[in-house]
Amino acid sequence: MKSSSITIAGGGSTFTPGIVIMLLDNLDKFPIRQIKFYDNDGDRQEVIGKACEILLKERAPQIKFSYTTDPEEAFTDIDFVMAHIRVGKYAMRELDEKIPLRYKVLGQETCGPGGIAYGMRSIGGILEIIDFMEKYSPNAWMLNYSNPAAIVAEATRRLRPDSRVLNICDMPVGIEELMARIAGLNSRKEMDVRYYGLNHFGWWNSIRDKQGNDLMPKIKEHVAKYGYTFDMGHHQHVDASWNDTFHKAKDVFALDPDTLPNTYLKYYLFQDYVVEHSDIEFSRANEVMEGREKTVFKAAQDIIDKGTAKDCNFHPDEHASYIVDLARAIAFNTKERMLLIVENEGAIENFDSTGMVEIPCLVGSEGYEKLSMGKIPQFQKGLMEQQVSVEKLVVDAWITGSYQKLWQAMTLSKTVPSASIAKKILDDLIEANKEYWPELN
Numbered sequence: 001m002k003s004s005s006i007t008i009a010g011g012g013s014t015f016t017p018g019i020v021i022m023l024l025d026n027l028d029k030f031p032i033r034q035i036k037f038y039d040n041d042g043d044r045q046e047v048i049g050k051a052c053e054i055l056l057k058e059r060a061p062q063i064k065f066s067y068t069t070d071p072e073e074a075f076t077d078i079d080f081v082m083a084h085i086r087v088g089k090y091a092m093r094e095l096d097e098k099i100p101l102r103y104k105v106l107g108q109e110t111c112g113p114g115g116i117a118y119g120m121r122s123i124g125g126i127l128e129i130i131d132f133m134e135k136y137s138p139n140a141w142m143l144n145y146s147n148p149a150a151i152v153a154e155a156t157r158r159l160r161p162d163s164r165v166l167n168i169c170d171m172p173v174g175i176e177e178l179m180a181r182i183a184g185l186n187s188r189k190e191m192d193v194r195y196y197g198l199n200h201f202g203w204w205n206s207i208r209d210k211q212g213n214d215l216m217p218k219i220k221e222h223v224a225k226y227g228y229t230f231d232m233g234h235h236q237h238v239d240a241s242w243n244d245t246f247h248k249a250k251d252v253f254a255l256d257p258d259t260l261p262n263t264y265l266k267y268y269l270f271q272d273y274v275v276e277h278s279d280i281e282f283s284r285a286n287e288v289m290e291g292r293e294k295t296v297f298k299a300a301q302d303i304i305d306k307g308t309a310k311d312c313n314f315h316p317d318e319h320a321s322y323i324v325d326l327a328r329a330i331a332f333n334t335k336e337r338m339l340l341i342v343e344n345e346g347a348i349e350n351f352d353s354t355g356m357v358e359i360p361c362l363v364g365s366e367g368y369e370k371l372s373m374g375k376i377p378q379f380q381k382g383l384m385e386q387q388v389s390v391e392k393l394v395v396d397a398w399i400t401g402s403y404q405k406l407w408q409a410m411t412l413s414k415t416v417p418s419a420s421i422a423k424k425i426l427d428d429l430i431e432a433n434k435e436y437w438p439e440l441n
């Protein structure tokens, strides 16, 4: 069986250890001969790198391992780049979340003004990694789950149209796992779904088991009462803010009981609720810095101090196994059905053909084939037209350096009440992002 060489871009990410262990757990399905980490913050990456070096030596000594900040070393002789970079790190995420809140507009990692700000930072970082990959390993594939995936995907469509990049998100995966349990199944893999939308902005309109039985009624009954909250009965800790998001899906569902919604729609449909439930002194970035970041880096330091990863506090990120499914689909032409963020080109019949939509695709060694989702209802179409225009205007602004386009993007976001508030938020974000955004005129 073919054995792959992988570079994890964003080696210093809080998700890296969980993904490495998950990769080790799946070696029978997806053999690996080499893992490299790449990050542009050598100090941050070193902690995770040193700990993973110890862990890999103990658990999979046959896999060659290294970590580096040198692009040539990182991207030479590889088959896949798994990219999860966060340009500006949590310090900038905190500002993305808190600046809009000054004006009573929601602050979120990928939605609204915060998502726009993050997009303006991410585009350059992602393009740079694609270029490194193509320079040193021209046949490699980049599996990108760096956010904001919608804006990143539109930028790659426009600026690197021929590159081997697949953009994917784990939110539908996470929700489908909950749906499967709600329906009395053991895994989302026992379901066939139809889903359409943009990234962090979509709906399921069919969920069936492998015998073709319709699971929507049972799942809808649960969601109408409890949203997606469901006790999975395992050790994975869910932060309070995520529980609230899963619960709020109940109200999002009420607005269109014909479909089942992605949790992120709460930010566009219940903006006032989100603002009322936000704390400008302590946003999600603070929660993550106090929680996941501290836990992961402490676990890494413990491994380094003890010189062993036995009984360590790194845990497999089981739900990230969708990344293995994706890599496997390309390496072994499995034709697995997966949700990807791809150019529409008629897959959603009555929607912008150049929009980057999230829909089921069959993935194989030549890339993906899109499944047709037919016509979508007016409500979803209206919301999507507005949001896709925001995403396109952000990429226009990044390419041309246009203040005007970015102001239009901000104004058009359903999360922002007026052009004047959009301008105030934009001006504060420009000041905060001087180091990262192209200069706007």
Ligand SMILES: NC(=O)c1ccc[n+]([C@@H]2O[C@H](COP(=O)([O-])OP(=O)(O)OC[C@H]3O[C@@H](n4cnc5c(N)ncnc54)[C@H](O)[C@@H]3O)[C@@H](O)[C@H]2O)c1
Residues within 6 Å of the ligand: 009, 010, 011, 012, 013, 014, 015, 016, 038, 039, 040, 041, 044, 045, 084, 085, 086, 087, 088, 089, 090, 125, 126, 144, 145, 146, 147, 148, 149, 168, 169, 170, 171
């Ligand atoms: N698509 C999905 O479903 C999904 C799920 C979870 C996380 N994510 C994304 O994964 C990313 C990582 O999240 P995290 O919370 O672990 O963040 P993190 O800050 O812990 O890690 C990101 C790493 O990227 C590095 N980095 C930043 N800019 C870089 C560049 N230009 N080149 C190389 N490395 C760079 C940072 O130094 C940091 O070590 C984020 O983009 C997040 O939004 C996506």
Ligand SMILES: O=P(O)(O)OC[C@H]1O[C@H](O[C@H]2[C@H](O)[C@@H](O)[C@@H](O)O[C@@H]2CO)[C@H](O)[C@@H](O)[C@@H]1O
Residues within 6 Å of the ligand: 109, 147, 169, 170, 171, 172, 174, 175, 284, 288, 319
């Ligand atoms: O606020 P964060 O940093 O914890 O998460 C932001 C990411 O949220 C989504 O991923 C979730 C996943 O869907 C959920 O089920 C949970 O178990 O973990 C994941 C990561 O926390 C989303 O899809 C990502 O794009 C976000 O970056």
Ligand SMILES: [Mn+2]
Residues within 6 Å of the ligand: 149, 168, 169, 170, 171, 200
């Ligand atoms: Mn996502």
